[in-house]
Amino acid sequence: MAYILLFVIIFIFSLLFIHRSTRRRRYHLPPGSYGLPFVGETLQLISAYKSDNPEPFIDQRVNRYGPIFTTHLFGKPTVFSTDPETNRFILMNEGKLFDCSYPGSISNLLGKHSLLLMKGSLHKRMHSLTMSFANSSIIKDHLLLDIDRLIRLNFDSWSDRVLLMEEAKKITFELTVKQLMSFDPGEWTETLRKEYVLVIEGFFTLPLPLLSATYRKAITARTKVAEALTLIVRQRRKDSVMGETKKDMLGSLLASGDQFSDEQIVDFMLALLVAGYETTSTIMTLAVKFLTENPLALAQLKEEHDQIRANKSCEDEPLEWTDYKSMAFTQCIVNETLRIANIIGGIFRVTMQDINIKGYTIPKGWQVFASFRAVHLNSDYFKDARTFNPWRWQKNSEVSSPANVYMPFGGGPRLCPGYELARVVLSVFLHRFVTRYSWSAEEDKLVFFPTTRTQKRYPIILKRRLESKST
Ligand code: HEM
Numbered sequence: 001m002a003y004i005l006l007f008v009i010i011f012i013f014s015l016l017f018i019h020r021s022t023r024r025r026r027y028h029l030p031p032g033s034y035g036l037p038f039v040g041e042t043l044q045l046i047s048a049y050k051s052d053n054p055e056p057f058i059d060q061r062v063n064r065y066g067p068i069f070t071t072h073l074f075g076k077p078t079v080f081s082t083d084p085e086t087n088r089f090i091l092m093n094e095g096k097l098f099d100c101s102y103p104g105s106i107s108n109l110l111g112k113h114s115l116l117l118m119k120g121s122l123h124k125r126m127h128s129l130t131m132s133f134a135n136s137s138i139i140k141d142h143l144l145l146d147i148d149r150l151i152r153l154n155f156d157s158w159s160d161r162v163l164l165m166e167e168a169k170k171i172t173f174e175l176t177v178k179q180l181m182s183f184d185p186g187e188w189t190e191t192l193r194k195e196y197v198l199v200i201e202g203f204f205t206l207p208l209p210l211l212s213a214t215y216r217k218a219i220t221a222r223t224k225v226a227e228a229l230t231l232i233v234r235q236r237r238k239d240s241v242m243g244e245t246k247k248d249m250l251g252s253l254l255a256s257g258d259q260f261s262d263e264q265i266v267d268f269m270l271a272l273l274v275a276g277y278e279t280t281s282t283i284m285t286l287a288v289k290f291l292t293e294n295p296l297a298l299a300q301l302k303e304e305h306d307q308i309r310a311n312k313s314c315e316d317e318p319l320e321w322t323d324y325k326s327m328a329f330t331q332c333i334v335n336e337t338l339r340i341a342n343i344i345g346g347i348f349r350v351t352m353q354d355i356n357i358k359g360y361t362i363p364k365g366w367q368v369f370a371s372f373r374a375v376h377l378n379s380d381y382f383k384d385a386r387t388f389n390p391w392r393w394q395k396n397s398e399v400s401s402p403a404n405v406y407m408p409f410g411g412g413p414r415l416c417p418g419y420e421l422a423r424v425v426l427s428v429f430l431h432r433f434v435t436r437y438s439w440s441a442e443e444d445k446l447v448f449f450p451t452t453r454t455q456k457r458y459p460i461i462l463k464r465r466l467e468s469k470s471t
Contacts, residue, residue, distance in 0.1 A: 071336060084381065162459070236254060304330060342372065
């Protein structure tokens, strides 16, 4: 029996070996290694990203094979690109040569009508609708005031010690709910957020309800979220028949004349809440972490924001668009945080046909990964790339980087529609945070898998800086 088993194993391994070498000869594939049969190099990737220094996974392969290499990740042969030109080519040819691709767990939980999974002309239409809702004039005229108010409202409820990552998540969730459907924070939003947390946990499990309790809970939570959102959509349809409309994303969808079904609108809103939630809140937390570790940068940032506050009559006087536009050093902090520790380290795509790129051929149906992180942390493009240096973003800086290598918000047809909104939210948050508090942080470690986060959710001890001049 043992001999038969051994024979079968050797036979399968030989077949795999022959298949891989034939494929290599037929296509001029980038060099690389497929790792173990079936699991490929997935376990090495996961263990690197579970540590606070995942870089060796990419560094070792780039040193051995060059900037584009072949590997095998999450069950599929994958071409991994750390080359900025190739990354841009992949992004710009979305829908023509490459299709977006998400693991089954994520696509099942998002729902087929989410913007992230939509394709073709409907995707184009919905993407531009989303962009138009989060553009600078809407933010300036409608959203900025709410962003500023809701951030202050959250701070008012904080105790002297908070887990910053948790609080940041609460803030970004409440802001997105407000922008999507005009709801102020309350019990309803908090209940919805708790269900959301369960949905997001399901993203990182196998999509097998029988095997994974986390996935089962995520499906149940998704159903509850969808039910809650459906009730809102139905009510808003009734209101609009009575002539009551609201200037929010849901209002734009209902008024767009596209006759979207309830299911389409719910999937769309559900995905928008996911897309802005972990991303913005992680950058908020990590900006504070990097500032805590860089007192010079913090001092310069405080100076910028104290200056803005000095021109206001009281602490509660809202920020205006001109204030936001004057936050030059804040933009350097945001850029640098996004460069060093973006939660979206890159994007997966699938080839729609055989593709020739940089002298290699990638077969149809292969997975490609355009790694933004590898470019952002490469010293060929950013001097001392692994050091936090917000001054590199100042005009005429000696350490500035070449154009077209920095892409924390992606690019091409799937460019993040929330990029401007995220910048404003982060800037307002930093303004209110550094003018209101001084703080110390407890020891905490950054890890990168399954998402970028700090292990203890970044506990900080806060001390009030300014006493309110009014209210
Ligand atoms: C720091 C914050 C953020 C970062 C770093 C970020 C990053 C990204 C990136 C890299 C993509 C491209 C994904 C791809 O090409 O497949 C993307 C897509 C997307 N983002 Fe963001 N994002 C942020 C905030 C937001 C916010 C606040 C919103 C909500 C308004 C949002 C909504 C979306 C949506 C809906 C997509 C999918 C676009 C599509 O597939 O057409 N993001 N984001």
